[in-house]
Amino acid sequence: MKLRRVFAIAALVxxxxxxxxxxxxxxxxxxxGGFAPYRVPHGGGRAVAGDxxxxxxxxxxxRLGDCVACHTTRGGAPLAGGRAFAxxxxxxxxxxxxxxxxxxIGDWSADEFAHAMRHGVARRGPLYPVFPYAxxxxxxxxxxxxxxxxxxxxxxxxxxxxxxxxxxxxxxxRALIGxxxxxxxxxxxxxxxxxxxxxxxxxxxxxCAMCHSAxxxxxxxxxEGHFAGGVIPGVGxxxxxxxxxxxxxxxxxxxxxxxxxxxxxxxxxxxxxxxVAYASLRWLTSEDALAIARHLKQIAPSPxxxxxxxxxxxxxxxxxxxxxxxxxxxxxxxxxxxxENGAYPPLRDAVAVTAPDPINAVRMVLYGGMExxxxxxxxxxxxxxxxxxxxxxxxxxxxxxxxRTWGGQDSRLTxxxxxxxxxxxxx
Amino acid sequence: xxxxxxxxxxxxxTAPLADEGVGERLAACVAxxxxxxxGVRGAEYYPHLAGKPAGYLFEQLKGFRDGRRxxxxxxxxxxxADDTWLREIADxxxxxxxxxxxxxxxxxxxxxxxxxRAERLVREGDPVRNVPACSACxxxxxxxxxxxxxxxxxLPADYIVAQFGHWRDGVRHAIEPDCMREVARAIAPExxxxxxxxxxxxxxxxxxxxxxxxxxxxxxxxGALHTETTR
Numbered sequence: 001m002k003l004r005r006v007f008a009i010a011a012l013v014x015x016x017x018x019x020x021x022x023x024x025x026x027x028x029x030x031x032x033g034g035f036a037p038y039r040v041p042h043g044g045g046r047a048v049a050g051d052x053x054x055x056x057x058x059x060x061x062x063r064l065g066d067c068v069a070c071h072t073t074r075g076g077a078p079l080a081g082g083r084a085f086a087x088x089x090x091x092x093x094x095x096x097x098x099x100x101x102x103x104x105i106g107d108w109s110a111d112e113f114a115h116a117m118r119h120g121v122a123r124r125g126p127l128y129p130v131f132p133y134a135x136x137x138x139x140x141x142x143x144x145x146x147x148x149x150x151x152x153x154x155x156x157x158x159x160x161x162x163x164x165x166x167x168x169x170x171x172x173x174r175a176l177i178g179x180x181x182x183x184x185x186x187x188x189x190x191x192x193x194x195x196x197x198x199x200x201x202x203x204x205x206x207x208c209a210m211c212h213s214a215x216x217x218x219x220x221x222x223x224e225g226h227f228a229g230g231v232i233p234g235v236g237x238x239x240x241x242x243x244x245x246x247x248x249x250x251x252x253x254x255x256x257x258x259x260x261x262x263x264x265x266x267x268x269x270x271x272x273x274x275x276v277a278y279a280s281l282r283w284l285t286s287e288d289a290l291a292i293a294r295h296l297k298q299i300a301p302s303p304x305x306x307x308x309x310x311x312x313x314x315x316x317x318x319x320x321x322x323x324x325x326x327x328x329x330x331x332x333x334x335x336x337x338x339x340e341n342g343a344y345p346p347l348r349d350a351v352a353v354t355a356p357d358p359i360n361a362v363r364m365v366l367y368g369g370m371e372x373x374x375x376x377x378x379x380x381x382x383x384x385x386x387x388x389x390x391x392x393x394x395x396x397x398x399x400x401x402x403x404r405t406w407g408g409q410d411s412r413l414t415x416x417x418x419x420x421x422x423x424x425x426x427x
Numbered sequence: 428x429x430x431x432x433x434x435x436x437x438x439x440x441t442a443p444l445a446d447e448g449v450g451e452r453l454a455a456c457v458a459x460x461x462x463x464x465x466g467v468r469g470a471e472y473y474p475h476l477a478g479k480p481a482g483y484l485f486e487q488l489k490g491f492r493d494g495r496r497x498x499x500x501x502x503x504x505x506x507x508a509d510d511t512w513l514r515e516i517a518d519x520x521x522x523x524x525x526x527x528x529x530x531x532x533x534x535x536x537x538x539x540x541x542x543x544r545a546e547r548l549v550r551e552g553d554p555v556r557n558v559p560a561c562s563a564c565x566x567x568x569x570x571x572x573x574x575x576x577x578x579x580x581x582l583p584a585d586y587i588v589a590q591f592g593h594w595r596d597g598v599r600h601a602i603e604p605d606c607m608r609e610v611a612r613a614i615a616p617e618x619x620x621x622x623x624x625x626x627x628x629x630x631x632x633x634x635x636x637x638x639x640x641x642x643x644x645x646x647x648x649x650g651a652l653h654t655e656t657t658r
Contacts (some may be wrong), residue, residue, distance in 0.1 A: 075494030113461065129478035176582070262507075278507035332454070343451075368455045372507035379448075379512060385500060389458065425497040426506070 028181035037119035037126075037180075039109040048110045048145045050152060058150025061143050063346035064288075065136070065205040066280040067151075071097050081106070085130045086234035088219060090166035092128045100156040112149075114144045119186075125173030126180065128164070129219065132207035136183065138192035139204045183220035200294025201288060207297075211239040211272060214304045228302035231357055235425050237271040238357040241305040247297045249349060255293035260284050261376030268371045268380075269346040270364065276373040306356045321401025324394050328386060329402075337406045343381050353407035361399045362413070362421045365390070392418040435460050449519040456516075467524040471583040478525030480617035480637045482574030484517035486602065495600040497593070514657045521657075525570065525634045530583040530627040537624055543624035548618055555614045563611070564606070564645040569629065571637035572645070575602070575654025578637060580629045587623035602650030 048054075062068070071094045073082040081096040099106035105113065116122045120133030127133065136144075169175040194199045202208050211232045214225030219233060229241035240246055246253060249266055258264035262277035269277040284292070326335075332344040337353075339346035347353050352360035366387045371380030384397065392415035399418075403411035435605035456476075461467050464477035476484060490496035490511070494507045505513065537545060549569070552560035562569060564576055571578040579587070594611035601607055611619075645652065 073494075111590065274507050367503055368458070370455055370504045370508060373509040373512045378509075379452055380508075381452045382504065384454045384456075384458040386458070424503050426499050426502055 015411050032180040032184045033119065033186045034399050036123045040121055041109065041115055042123070043109050046110050048149050050149045054146050054149045055153050058146035058148070060149050060283065061205060062150050063280050063283040064201060065147065065421065066276060069099065069275060069279040070094050074327060077157040078157055079154055080159035082161035084161060087130060088233065089170040090164065092130050092166070093161040094155065095161060096159055097151055098154055098157045099152050100158050103158050103160050104156060105151070106156060110145055113148045114141065119145055125178035128176065129179070132210050135204055135207040135209065138190065140194050181219065183218065188223060191276055197288065198291035201292050202295050204294070208242060213240045224302060225304045226302055227299055228304035229306065232272060235272060236359055238355045240351045240355060241302065242296050243299040243301040243305065245301050251317050252290060252293045252297060255297065256286065256289035257376065259289045259292060260286070260374065262372040262374045263377045265341050267350050268370045271360065274372045277374065282374040306343060321397035324390065324398040325401050329398065337402065347402055348406040353403050354409065358399055358411060358413055359421055361403060362395060362418055365395050365399060366422065367424055376413050431450065441595055449515060453516065455531060464520040464523050468504045471530050472585050474582055474586050476520040477523035477527045478636055479521060479555065479577045480571055480573045481517045481521035481657040484520055485514050485657050486654050488517060489514040490600070497598045518657050525578060525636060526581060527630060527632050527634050529630040537621060539610045541621045542625060544618065545621040548622055549625065556615065558610055558613050559646050566638050566643070568635050569626070570631060570635040570644070573637050573640040575651035575657045579626050580631045582626055584623040584627035587626060588619055591619045602654060603647070604650050606647055606649035606651070612637060
């Protein structure tokens, strides 16, 4: 009797909390789209045109979406999946998109494909947000259908990508519903207006914000960090902000040419951007490249973007950095970091030099690089790796020198910092 | 006669020059492979490239790009290069004079017994294990055979040992049939170091170039014999 009364009082006291919790869960669930994303359409439905013109258009759009790059391993069958993506919670492997009925998506209807692209949910459950469905949600029906038609026309592969290796609870696809409730806001990814071509490509298939935004907790992309730049999860490279301030030094035409050629008077694509240029952007029509450039150049700076530093050029008291620079760098990049147009990028105002994170500069010095081959730059220049010639203290000194002198960055790298950045990140 | 001269002139005009600024574009290669692809003196690991068959070099560059060979630094540099550019890089190094000097690896001198064993393996192979002689494919002078078999003379010993390891472990692949995989798996492990050291001590003072395709016939029809030529 006594016990029952205790329970009754406890229930009365707790009821408001339980109701409040239920209301919060309800609101969060509604904000991620309610039940609709989990109603995956199976089979049947519309037929999609598979004529040559549609397939060709689908190929172009798939290139802009860079599907092949993520869904192919080095040397593997195209689109058969298996490329590893390191995340904070483990490794996710991309899936097989070929028309194989058992191992690919050969069994999927156009509706099921469009649903996965729009909502990030497939028949096996919610997809991990390394797949940029929040961007693809805004892509038009006609464009998704064309991509579907192109995918159907590719050779099937029975390759089975390795299973994901994830920590609990992220290894459960149900846990992704929780993540979506906390971080996924489909109302922000309303259909994009295809007539606003630049924005349509940048925010849609281009999914530029996947790398060029500041990440929030658990790999989320909060709206205030949109295009604020940041360190790319998994690979560690720093992607600069994309806005009117960052891109001021490019004319619209220069930026459009950079996208298609992988090189410009202000520098060349390297790291993950080199892959994007090689696998995707070099196929852009000149009109689309210009539309993208115009859109990017008028994006208002995010409040989270790093503020351009007002630190005056500082010199390195020991002179060691300047010494290494004169010995190893000045031949190509010039005494004053001015570079040589068409051959060696200028260092003054280069992203690697002005970025708040020194990782790009350190990696370039350690491992060098080669520009991508494109129609506009078929015989690219390259930069030697210095990892055999300079020790970590020398790398730290020269990067500090460059970033202080031409980047306004109060760079204080030590040899230990450089040691920690060793290692080529490849796939 | 005039026609012939005009034709010759035309040929001359259209023939690609040895170096249309290719060298200056390949600054990245110099750090490990030397200014003229001759390798770097000192503690050597990296192979020299100069004078090797263009077809061989092209196949290796594609291999690093597409995952048939594994070396992170090489993959890093060539991963976004198309075939046309890789062909040009291969042609550039193939046209340079082969390195004359032996690798300066500081490898321990071989004992007379090991030296004798290595030389016999290079010249005669190991019939017991069904290993062909190196010279049967790489040439009596070990200067290689167009279009796909490289010179082995003067390669750094550690590099050669590493390649045998890569073939045994299945991380280096040549065009099938991949004869070197079979050789690497058949050969006695203790013989690999002996051969590698012996090869590293050989020089090519005359700068002998790879033998022309078909000038001798290797014992097996390896994939390397059918390497795609660059022109």
